[in-house]
Amino acid sequence: xxxxxxxxxxxxxxxxxxxxxxxxxxxxxxxxxxxxxxxxxxxxxxxxxxxxxxxxxxxxxxxxxxxxxxxxxxxxxxxxxxxxxxxxxxxxxxxxxxxxxxxxxxxxxxxxxxxxxxxxxxxxxxxxxxxxxxxxxxxxxxxxxxxxxxxxxxxxxxxxxxxxxxxxxxxxxxxxxxxxxxxxxxxxxxxxxxxxxxxxxxx
Numbered sequence: 001x002x003x004x005x006x007x008x009x010x011x012x013x014x015x016x017x018x019x020x021x022x023x024x025x026x027x028x029x030x031x032x033x034x035x036x037x038x039x040x041x042x043x044x045x046x047x048x049x050x051x052x053x054x055x056x057x058x059x060x061x062x063x064x065x066x067x068x069x070x071x072x073x074x075x076x077x078x079x080x081x082x083x084x085x086x087x088x089x090x091x092x093x094x095x096x097x098x099x100x101x102x103x104x105x106x107x108x109x110x111x112x113x114x115x116x117x118x119x120x121x122x123x124x125x126x127x128x129x130x131x132x133x134x135x136x137x138x139x140x141x142x143x144x145x146x147x148x149x150x151x152x153x154x155x156x157x158x159x160x161x162x163x164x165x166x167x168x169x170x171x172x173x174x175x176x177x178x179x180x181x182x183x184x185x186x187x188x189x190x191x192x193x194x195x196x197x198x199x200x201x202x203x
Contacts, residue, residue: 010118011098011118011121014095014098014099014121015121017095021067021132025135033139034139036062036137037137039061040054043057052105055129055133055134056104059103059105060104062103064100067103068096068099068100071092072092072093074092097112098115102121102126103133105126107122107123
């Protein structure tokens with residue numbers, strides 16, 4: 001694929017994905033919002049002089065663990081019936097790279113300089129990305145994150161997150177074991193261990 005020649009077409013698709021993500025911020029699951037709120041608070045306390053980490057910590061969680069895997073392997077999330085064909089997979093990979101880089105509030109350079117034409121799109125959307133990340137990592141109605149109020153409710157929230165991930169575990173395990181699939185399975189294993197530890201601590 002000639003990336004430069006097809007960049008405009010690629011970015012049209014990327015923009016559609018990004019608009020869909022932003023426009024559905026109000027429907028972002030509360031359980032995940034609570035987790036991201038706690039994460040943002042923790043990194044702000046740990047790195048008070050860093051004005052970027054409050055965005056990149058939550059975005060690294062949701063973009064890397066949710067949005068980009070769904071773009072790369074839509075069939076695993078019920079978004080497509082079949083595995084993407086090679087050309088489609090390549091396009092999806094490029095689109096996920098752009099979305100991930102936007103979520104990181106970064107631009108392309110170095111080894112990925114072939115994607116520099118996407119930098120204009122990224123730079124024009126960085127403030128929108130910050131607004132989105134702030135929105136989905138902030139609890140409404142001046143409420144306090146559940147995990148800071150009650151450990152039982154926190155376990156329930158984490159259980160919802162785990163269930164969301166684990167609902168597709170069987171699909172992941174059936175797929176050819178690419179590096180992305182191995183990474184997703186590792187994440188699920190970590191979630192399992194976290195839940196066991198939380199339940200042990202709550203006794």
